[in-house]
Structure formats: structure tokens, C-alpha cells
Amino acid sequence: MAFTDRRDAGRRLAGELDRRRLSTAVVIALPRGGVPVAAAVAARLGAPLDVLVVRKLGCPWQPELGFGAIGQFYSDFRQTSDEEVSALLAAHAHGSTRPSADADASARP
Numbered sequence: 001m002a003f004t005d006r007r008d009a010g011r012r013l014a015g016e017l018d019r020r021r022l023s024t025a026v027v028i029a030l031p032r033g034g035v036p037v038a039a040a041v042a043a044r045l046g047a048p049l050d051v052l053v054v055r056k057l058g059c060p061w062q063p064e065l066g067f068g069a070i071g072q073f074y075s076d077f078r079q080t081s082d083e084e085v086s087a088l089l090a091a092h093a094h095g096s097t098r099p100s101a102d103a104d105a106s107a108r109p
Helices: 006-018 034-045 082-093 101-107
Strands: 027-029 049-051 054-059 062-071
Touching: 006 034, 027 034, 034 049
Parallel strands: 027 049
Antiparallel strands: 054 062
16 A cells, blocks of 8 residues: 555554443654644544654664664563453453453563
């Protein structure tokens, strides 16, 4: 799928998300390229927009190519397990903001 620019990508993404009727959406953008996309999404959904300031992790052989990003206060670099993601999604589906203690304990070594 081709987009004319980042705003166009945001408008198209917002259209898809709008069909899902997200009642508690919050849109978080990563600078620099993500802000135009997120702004279009937030505007369409009527959702709050915030920006998460991160530092780009560049590839050693191509500094302009980013392969990830890291925030200032992030200190836990463990991989998130499939079980933890499933527990978080299940908790959200049932209206909770946190998974059960059992799911949380089993998700981390």
C-alpha cells in the first residue's frame, strides 16, 4: 500500500481504527516521523495525543537507518514473552489495566 505522505498514512490508519469503535483510545507518537501519523489518528478518533520522546538506535553501517528506539527512563531490557502479552491483552479485554497476579508471575523468569 502506498501513501502520499505521513498524514495520508495517518488518515488511512484512523479510518481502519475508527471502524473498531475504540472508546478508550490514547494515541502515542514517536518523533519525528510518527507525529504526523499520530496527529491524524488522534484527530479522527477524538483521542488524546501524547509524544513519547525516544532516542533512535541506528545501525552501525548506516546511521540514518533506525532499527529501534529507547526512552529515557527505560531500564528493563528483558524480552516480553508471548504469555505476558496474552495476559495483558486478556486483562484489557476484561476491563482491567493489569493482568492477574498469577499471569504476571508466570510471565517473567
